[in-house]
Amino acid sequence: MHPPVRLGVRIAVLLALAVLPALTGALDQPFLLDLALRIMILATAAVSLNLILGYGGMISFGHAAYIGIGAYAVGIPAYYGEYSGYVQLPLAIGAGALFALVTGYICLRTKGVYFIMITLAFAQMAYFAFVSIEEYGGDDGLVIEQRSEFTGIIDMESTHQFYYVVLVFLVGALYLVSRIVNARFGMAVQGAKDNDQRMQSLGFDTFRYRLACYVIAGAMAAAAGWLMGNYNYFFSPEMMGWTHSGELIFMVVLGGAGSLFGPLYGAIVLIILEEQLSSATVYWPLILGAILIAVVLFARGGLEGMLAKLERRK
Amino acid sequence: MEWVLFVSQLLNGLQLGVLLFLLAAGLTLVFGIMDFVNLAHGSLYMMGAYFCVTLTSALGSFPLAVLLAVILTFILGIAVELIVSRHLYQRDHLDQVLATFGLILFFNGAVHLIWGPEGNPIALPDYLNGRISLPAGIEIPTFRLVIIAIGLAVAVGLIWLVTKTRMGMLIRAGASNRRMAGALGVDIRKLFTLVFALGAAMAGLAGMMIAPITEANIGMGDDILIVAFVVIIIGGIGSIRGAFIAALLVGMIDVMGRSYLDDFMKLIMDNQSAETASPALSAMAIYILMAGILYFRPRGLFPPRHR
Amino acid sequence: MNAPLLETRGLSKAFGGITATEGVDLDVGEGKIHAVIGPNGAGKTTLIAQLAGMLAPDSGRIIFAGRDITRLPTHARARLGIARSFQITSIFHAMSVLDNTLLAVQAHDGHSYRFWRRARRDKRLTGPAMAALEQVGLGHKAASNASGLSHGEHRQLEIAMALAGASKLLLLDEPMAGMGAEESARMVVLLRGLKETKSILLIEHDMDVVFALADRITVMVDGKAIASGKPEQIRADENVRRAYLGMEGPGETIGDA
Numbered sequence: 001m002h003p004p005v006r007l008g009v010r011i012a013v014l015l016a017l018a019v020l021p022a023l024t025g026a027l028d029q030p031f032l033l034d035l036a037l038r039i040m041i042l043a044t045a046a047v048s049l050n051l052i053l054g055y056g057g058m059i060s061f062g063h064a065a066y067i068g069i070g071a072y073a074v075g076i077p078a079y080y081g082e083y084s085g086y087v088q089l090p091l092a093i094g095a096g097a098l099f100a101l102v103t104g105y106i107c108l109r110t111k112g113v114y115f116i117m118i119t120l121a122f123a124q125m126a127y128f129a130f131v132s133i134e135e136y137g138g139d140d141g142l143v144i145e146q147r148s149e150f151t152g153i154i155d156m157e158s159t160h161q162f163y164y165v166v167l168v169f170l171v172g173a174l175y176l177v178s179r180i181v182n183a184r185f186g187m188a189v190q191g192a193k194d195n196d197q198r199m200q201s202l203g204f205d206t207f208r209y210r211l212a213c214y215v216i217a218g219a220m221a222a223a224a225g226w227l228m229g230n231y232n233y234f235f236s237p238e239m240m241g242w243t244h245s246g247e248l249i250f251m252v253v254l255g256g257a258g259s260l261f262g263p264l265y266g267a268i269v270l271i272i273l274e275e276q277l278s279s280a281t282v283y284w285p286l287i288l289g290a291i292l293i294a295v296v297l298f299a300r301g302g303l304e305g306m307l308a309k310l311e312r313r314k
Numbered sequence: 315m316e317w318v319l320f321v322s323q324l325l326n327g328l329q330l331g332v333l334l335f336l337l338a339a340g341l342t343l344v345f346g347i348m349d350f351v352n353l354a355h356g357s358l359y360m361m362g363a364y365f366c367v368t369l370t371s372a373l374g375s376f377p378l379a380v381l382l383a384v385i386l387t388f389i390l391g392i393a394v395e396l397i398v399s400r401h402l403y404q405r406d407h408l409d410q411v412l413a414t415f416g417l418i419l420f421f422n423g424a425v426h427l428i429w430g431p432e433g434n435p436i437a438l439p440d441y442l443n444g445r446i447s448l449p450a451g452i453e454i455p456t457f458r459l460v461i462i463a464i465g466l467a468v469a470v471g472l473i474w475l476v477t478k479t480r481m482g483m484l485i486r487a488g489a490s491n492r493r494m495a496g497a498l499g500v501d502i503r504k505l506f507t508l509v510f511a512l513g514a515a516m517a518g519l520a521g522m523m524i525a526p527i528t529e530a531n532i533g534m535g536d537d538i539l540i541v542a543f544v545v546i547i548i549g550g551i552g553s554i555r556g557a558f559i560a561a562l563l564v565g566m567i568d569v570m571g572r573s574y575l576d577d578f579m580k581l582i583m584d585n586q587s588a589e590t591a592s593p594a595l596s597a598m599a600i601y602i603l604m605a606g607i608l609y610f611r612p613r614g615l616f617p618p619r620h621r
Numbered sequence: 622m623n624a625p626l627l628e629t630r631g632l633s634k635a636f637g638g639i640t641a642t643e644g645v646d647l648d649v650g651e652g653k654i655h656a657v658i659g660p661n662g663a664g665k666t667t668l669i670a671q672l673a674g675m676l677a678p679d680s681g682r683i684i685f686a687g688r689d690i691t692r693l694p695t696h697a698r699a700r701l702g703i704a705r706s707f708q709i710t711s712i713f714h715a716m717s718v719l720d721n722t723l724l725a726v727q728a729h730d731g732h733s734y735r736f737w738r739r740a741r742r743d744k745r746l747t748g749p750a751m752a753a754l755e756q757v758g759l760g761h762k763a764a765s766n767a768s769g770l771s772h773g774e775h776r777q778l779e780i781a782m783a784l785a786g787a788s789k790l791l792l793l794d795e796p797m798a799g800m801g802a803e804e805s806a807r808m809v810v811l812l813r814g815l816k817e818t819k820s821i822l823l824i825e826h827d828m829d830v831v832f833a834l835a836d837r838i839t840v841m842v843d844g845k846a847i848a849s850g851k852p853e854q855i856r857a858d859e860n861v862r863r864a865y866l867g868m869e870g871p872g873e874t875i876g877d878a
Contacts, residue, residue: 059408106605109612113351113407113551117543118608124540125601132593184740188733191724194713201673201711202786203699203728212734242540246353246415253412282431286423292416296409297401 005311006304010261013268017167021160030159037163039271040170041227046251046263047173048220053249054258055181056213057193058108059116062123063248066096066218068130068240070225075235076136078144085148085156089226096222097215099126104214108207120242130237141236148230156230166227170264173220178260180216189213254295256302265303318452323573324566329458331565332465336520337542338549338557339472340513346552347485348403348506351410354394354417355517355542356535362387362518363530364425367434376439380522384515391514395507403506418536425532433529436522461523468516469558476554485509541568544604550614560615564600571596624687626651626820627672627703627790632681634667641667643844644681649790649837654812654821656831659841665824666708668841669792672822673705674698686789699728704788706779708795708824714768718759721767721778722750725785753785757811773804780811784819791821797830809833832856840864 017036024033045067052058073092077083103122107115131139147156156162180186191199192206199206229235247270255266273291277284301308341355365386369379398417402410438457445453476482484505521535528534545564549556575596579588607615625648632645642664649655657665670676672683674695683691690698699705704725713721723740726749727733740746754760757777762770770778776796783791796812797805805827812821812834825831831838832852839849840861848854848861855861 053408059411061411103605106609110608111612113345113349114547114608114613116351116407116411117547118604120540121544121547121601121604124537125598128597129594132597134593135590179739180736182739182741183737184727184733184735184743184746186736187720187724187727187740190716191713194715195711197675198707198711198713199724199728200695201675201699201705201707202725202782203696204724204733205694205696209733243415243418243536246412249408250412250415253408257408283423283427285419286427289416289419289421289423292419293398293413296405296413296416297398 006261006307009307013261013264014171017170021163033159033163035271035275037166037231039267040166041224041231042248042251042271043264043267044166044170044173044227045221045224046248046255046267047170047177048217048224049248050252050257050259050263051177051180051220052214052217053252054256054262055177055186055193056189056210058210058214059249060107060119060214060217061116061242061245061249062103062119062121062126063217063221064242064244065099065123065126065240066221067225067228067244068126068235068237069095069099070222070227071229071232071235071239072130072136072225073222074148074226074229075142075144078146079136079142083146083149085150085154088148089223092222092226093219096225097219099222100215100218101211104211104218108210108214120245123240123242123245127237127240127242130240137236139237141234141238144229144233144235147233148226162230166231169223169227173224174260174264176220181260185209185212250292254302256304259302259304262302262304269303318450319573321452322454323569325454325458325462327566327569328562329461329465329565330569331562332462332469333520333524334538334542334545334565335469335558335561336465336516336523337538338545338561339469339554340510340516341542342546342549342552342554342557343485343509344513345546347509348399350399350403351407351414352399352513353411353414353539354421355513356539357418357421358387358391358394358514359517359521359535359538360425360530360533361390361421361521362515363436363521363525363534364429364434365518366522366525367429367436367530370436376436376442376526380519383522384519387518388511388515390518391511392507394514395510399510400503400506422532429530431532433531434525435529436526438526442526457526464519464523468519472516473554473558481505481508541600544600546614548604548607548614550616553614553616556614556616564603567599567603568596571599575599625649626686627822628682628684629672630682630684632668632671632678632683634664634671634676634678640664640844642671642678642841645841645844645846647839647846647849649820649822651820652816653836654816654823654834656823656825656835656838657841658825658828658831658838663841664844665841666794667844669705669794669822669824672792673703699786699788702787702789703792704783704786704790705792706776706783706794706796708798710772710775710779712767712775712778712782716767717763718754718765718767718770718778719747719750719763722753722781722785723747725753725782726750729786729788750785753781756784757781758807773800776800776804776808780808784815789820791815791819793821794824795826796823797825797827805830 017040020036021033024030045063049060049063052060070092073095074088077088077091107118107122110118130136136142147162150156154161154165156165181190188199188204188209192204192210196206228239251266251270252263253266254269255262255264274288277287337355337359341352344350344352362383365383366379369382370376373379394417398413402413442457442460444456446456446459447453476485541564545560546557548564549560576588576592579592627647627649629645629647633643634641645668657668659665667676671678674693678691682689685701685703690701713724723746726746727740730745751760751763754763757780759774759777759781762774767778780796783793797808800808809830815821823834835852837850838852838855839846840855841847842864847864848858850858
């Protein structure tokens with residue numbers, strides 16, 4: 001019997017995230033909490049990307065658009081004085097799902113590199129569309145006066161309560177994806193990734209399963225965007241920029257595409273790395289870029305893959 | 315006066331179109347032949363502009379600087395191909411996208427380190443800085459005409475190269491059937507390097523043409539790269555002819571959309587809503603065009619025959 | 622005699638100027654094994670591709686179980702009960718042997734918009750999937766990764782997948798290709814056993830297999846069906862002898878290049 005390395009690491013990481021607020025309080029390091037929040041929110045988005053990219057083989061290069069859409073779903077209602085979370089969160093999820101449905105319907109007719117470029121182009125379209133809307137701050141975006149309200153249940157303004165809201169979303173996203181990929185639907189999507197023609201000759205309308213999967217991932221990422229808007233008290237088109245989509249892909253691949261916890265590990269490593277590098281030198285993109293190239297060229301299977309190897313060796 | 319503006323917008327669209335073609339040509343060739351998605355193509359555009367910045371101030375001659383900078387970008391293209399790209403041809407598109415995304419970060423960081431964070435202007439010589447008067451009172455900045463002329467000349471040259479020369483035949487063979495090109499006894503690795511570097515030089519040239527107007531900036535290639543992607547998707551990946559037509563189409567629609575869409579919208583809705591809606595719509599115009607074309611032709615206007 | 626399960630009338634397909642199939646009429650009876658033979662390039666695989674819906678015929682009609690399916694997409698035909706195995710093994714390489722078969726069952730068990738319950742614990746899927754694997758003799762390999770199977774086992778898995786869906790008609794494109802003698806013999810027994818529940822359209826080059834299994838045989842040459850009938854009729858047919866069998870006698874493939 002191999003020692004369950006992967007399970008151990010998963011539990012350890014989740015436990016660490018769960019007790020972090022208490023620790024940072026004791027150590028007087030509020031900065032760490034801030035970092036963990038950013039990691040968890042982006043990890044939630046990366047988990048949703050992994051659903052389509054890792055399990056479904058759909059390399060979307062426009063996933064950051066959904067983060068932006070989610071954030072605008074906080075900001076635009078707030079601009080008109082509507083702060084209720086019961087309005088904003090469903091709006092975010094609905095808008096994300098709708099954008100995914102409309103663009104996915106066109107993107108998924110294409111394959112391979114066309115798909116990559118088209119998802120990229122649609123995200124860019126959303127970016128420029130919001131840039132051109134002067135009412136909502138155009139290029140600069142707008143500040144959000146206060147976080148979503150769930151009066152009497154959660155106080156999102158409390159850092160600790162907000163932290164646990166984010167943690168619940170992250171764990172919820174992980175659990176949701178684990179159920180989906182092991183259910184009939186997930187089998188169909190993974191089959192379509194593996195051998196699309198065979199799936200069709202078995203009787204699966206693979207386009208529709210892919211589209212449904214794409215919509216679920218879009219809705220999840222928009223929920224992460226809703227968290228991001230709340231976290232930043234701010235929204236702007238820049239959140240949809242394609243370099244952010246690239247970062248999300250990097251998180252997924254670094255952690256291990258198609259492995260449940262991979263995106264979380266990828267998010268932890270990438271964000272901490274960026275944090276360290278950018279505080280060390282202004283030329284950090286140079287180093288990060290080189291690391292990224294090296295990871296692609298030399299490390300296959302990501303961090304989860306490494307853990308799995310470790311498991312087998314022992 | 316209305317149509318004076320119209321003609322000058324037409325020329326603006328043409329200018330954007332030829333610049334897009336310079337970028338898209340390399341992108342579509344590299345993808346068509348090597349099956350390689352190069353996100354860092356925009357970085358080569360940026361590097362071309364920066365080479366030109368330094369050379370112009372060192373030599374004091376813009377044309378000479380352009381000539382040398384094109385050669386430098388060509389050499390840079392060879393280096394990138396040998397060091398990074400070559401190892402990625404056999405990998406899947408995801409790895410290619412990620413590694414070339416890494417290249418973008420690398421080049422943006424490198425430019426910051428070498429040239430600093432601010433934009434760098436390029437001073438044009440006087441004879442390029444003026445305006446040329448055309449009949450009927452139309453005045454055009456000389457440099458715009460130069461850009462259009464150079465862009466069209468390169469397009470013609472490239473199409474000649476691809477359709478009439480032996481190398482072009484190999485390129486086309488490679489684009490439609492890689493194994494066949496190999497069977498023709500071509501040193502495929504050299505051909506790949508050459509094509510990559512050629513694409514780099516054209517992208518660099520586009521950067522040099524735009525830099526005197528906008529300055530050379532960090533990340534200047536990042537956004538226009540996406541538009542170049544739109545161009546090659548519309549044109550059909552791997553097709554030079556498709557890239558050319560799509561580049562002009564996209565250039566025209568983008569420029570015309572921005573200048574005339576609100577007038578057009580005012581015909582169908584009230585002024586207030588037209589002025590609100592048209593900037594967003596014109597920003598999205600080329601993407602809507604792309605979506606529409608893909609809906610009917612998922613592989614673009616001129617898809618390569620075999621793949 | 623009942624109406625045939627599958628009928629084609631005047632099925633034609635050309636690529637550029639080259640005819641792949643021309644005016645093919647075919648009747649596959651319920652519970653029968655119908656073999657299609659002919660030299661390489663005679664259009665047999667193109668025929669199967671048209672029947673399965675991967676290629677649209679230029680003209681002609683396909684009727685399955687009394688319904689015109691000529692314009693239906695692949696997945697819709699599969700749901701009506703047409704299963705296809707591929708000449709070149711086509712399985713899900715990244716999945717386990719059981720998962721491969723499970724997907725075939727799932728395809729016919731209602732829709733797949735079920736997001737929660739674990740498919741591998743669903744007896745309605747695993748039961749028939751295991752049964753199909755046992756039937757082809759792959760039960761002991763259920764948990765193995767599909768990519769690790771031998772060539773013969775891949776072919777067996779293909780058959781298991783075709784069985785696992787509750788299909789009425791199997792389109793088998795050279796199921797014995799590349800198999801050893803022993804594996805082939807097992808496959809013959811297996812296919813014969815299937816006649817109880819399925820009809821089979823079989824493309825096969827091994828004439829011994831064809832004559833051992835087929836209830837009817839159609840001979841294709843240059844995209845045309847030149848003869849159709851019982852095995853003994855085909856064996857006696859002068860045209861067939863001249864065009865095909867006579868050249869080298871029953872046995873391995875005869876190229877027409």
